[in-house]
Amino acid sequence: MPHPQNKKIQSFWLIAGIIFIAFNLRPAITSVGPVISSIRTELHMSNGAAGFLTALPLLSFAVLSPLAPKLGRRLGNERTLWLGLLVLFIGVLIRSAGYTAALFFGTALIGIGIAIGNVLLPSLIKHKYPEKPGLMISLYTTSMNIFAALASGISVPLAAQLDGGWKQGFLLWGGLACLALLIWIPQLRHRDVSNQTPQLQTSPIWASKMAWFVTIFMGLQSFLFYSSIAWFPEILRSHGIDTSTAGWLVSLMQFASLPSTFLTPVLADRVKHQRGIVAALTAVYLIGLCGLLTGGSHAMLAIWMVIIGIGQGSSISLALTLIGLRSENAYQAAALSGMSQSFGYLLAAIGPIFVGFLFDQTHSWTMPIVLLIAALIVMGTAGLGAGRDRYVLQTERKRNSA
Numbered sequence: 001m002p003h004p005q006n007k008k009i010q011s012f013w014l015i016a017g018i019i020f021i022a023f024n025l026r027p028a029i030t031s032v033g034p035v036i037s038s039i040r041t042e043l044h045m046s047n048g049a050a051g052f053l054t055a056l057p058l059l060s061f062a063v064l065s066p067l068a069p070k071l072g073r074r075l076g077n078e079r080t081l082w083l084g085l086l087v088l089f090i091g092v093l094i095r096s097a098g099y100t101a102a103l104f105f106g107t108a109l110i111g112i113g114i115a116i117g118n119v120l121l122p123s124l125i126k127h128k129y130p131e132k133p134g135l136m137i138s139l140y141t142t143s144m145n146i147f148a149a150l151a152s153g154i155s156v157p158l159a160a161q162l163d164g165g166w167k168q169g170f171l172l173w174g175g176l177a178c179l180a181l182l183i184w185i186p187q188l189r190h191r192d193v194s195n196q197t198p199q200l201q202t203s204p205i206w207a208s209k210m211a212w213f214v215t216i217f218m219g220l221q222s223f224l225f226y227s228s229i230a231w232f233p234e235i236l237r238s239h240g241i242d243t244s245t246a247g248w249l250v251s252l253m254q255f256a257s258l259p260s261t262f263l264t265p266v267l268a269d270r271v272k273h274q275r276g277i278v279a280a281l282t283a284v285y286l287i288g289l290c291g292l293l294t295g296g297s298h299a300m301l302a303i304w305m306v307i308i309g310i311g312q313g314s315s316i317s318l319a320l321t322l323i324g325l326r327s328e329n330a331y332q333a334a335a336l337s338g339m340s341q342s343f344g345y346l347l348a349a350i351g352p353i354f355v356g357f358l359f360d361q362t363h364s365w366t367m368p369i370v371l372l373i374a375a376l377i378v379m380g381t382a383g384l385g386a387g388r389d390r391y392v393l394q395t396e397r398k399r400n401s402a
Helices: 004-023 033-043 047-064 068-075 077-095 100-128 133-161 166-189 209-238 243-256 258-270 275-294 298-325 330-362 366-386 394-401
Strands: none
Touching: 004 100, 004 133, 004 166, 033 047, 033 100, 033 133, 033 166, 033 209, 033 243, 047 100, 047 209, 047 330, 068 077, 068 100, 068 330, 077 100, 077 166, 100 133, 100 298, 100 330, 133 166, 133 243, 133 258, 133 298, 209 243, 209 275, 209 298, 209 330, 209 366, 243 258, 243 298, 258 275, 258 298, 275 298, 275 366, 298 330, 298 366, 330 366
C-alpha cells in the first residue's frame, strides 16, 4: 500500500492539476470580447465575422466533445487531458500571430484543447472523488471562473500597455497553459479508464429524456454566457461607457459569479431535487437581463452586471454538477458530459453569431437582449426537468428489465 505521506503528495498534485486545468478553460475565450472592437477594426471584420470568432471555440467543443470520452478510453483520461492542454498551448501561440487566418485557426485549436478538459474533468472527478463530487465541482468551476473574470478585466489594459496590443495580450494565456502542462506531468504515470463501457450498459445515452433536459440546460446556459462575453462590452459601450470600463464591468459580472459558482454545487449535492435551485437562479438571472434591457445610470448598469453574474455562476456550476448527479458511474458521466457539451455547445455557438447578426440587422441591442431573455426562460424550463431525482438511464433500464 502507498505510504500515507505519498498519498497526500499525490492528492496535492492531483488537486493542483485539476485547478490549473480549470484556470485554462475560459481565459483564452473571455479575453476576446473586451478587445473585439480593436480586432474588428484592425482586421476589417464585420460584426457577424467577429461573432463567429467567439463562436468558433464552441463549434470545436461541439465537434470534439463526443470524441473526447473515446480518446480518454484509449489513452487514459490523464494523458488525454495533458494532450488537450498541449493543443490549447499551440493554439494560443498561433492565434497570437495576429493574421486573420492564424486568428481563426488558432482559435479553433484552442476550442479543441478546451473541449477535452470540459468533457473529461467531470468524469475524472466523478471517479477520483465519488463521495464528494459537489465540493470538487465547486473547486473546479470556481477556479475556472476566477481566470475567466480576470481575462475579461485585464484584456484592454494589457492591449493598451503592450507594444503588440491585443496580440501580445493573447500570448499571456500561453504561459498559463504551459504552467498547467508542467503541473499535470505527475498524473501521466496513471491511466484512468474508468469511463470504459460497463458490461450491463444497454441503452444509449441519447435515448434518455433526462439526458436531453441536462443537455438543453447546459447548452442554453452556455448560449447566454458566451453571448454575454462576446457582446456585453459593446452593449455597455452603447450606454456611454468607455471600452476599458466596459471590460471591467464584464469582469465584475464574472467575479460576482464566484460565490454562487462555489455554493451551488455544494447545495445541489445536499438535496434530492434541484428544481428549487433552478427556479431561484432563473429568477435572479431574469431580473438582471431585464435591467440591462431597460438600462439606467452607470451605477445601475454595474448592479445589473452583478445580478447577471450571480445567475451565470449558479447556472454553469449547476449544469456541471447535474452531469455527476444524474449519472450512476464514471462511464455515464463521461457519456452525458460528451452529449451535453456536444449538442449544448453547438446550440451555444449560435448565440454570439446570431446576436451579432441581429444587431447588424436592427442597429439596436433591444432584440438581442430579448433573445437572451427568451433563451433563459427555455433554459429554466429544461432545468426543472433536469432537477428531478433520477439517473439518465434509470427509466430505460427499468423498461428493459420489465
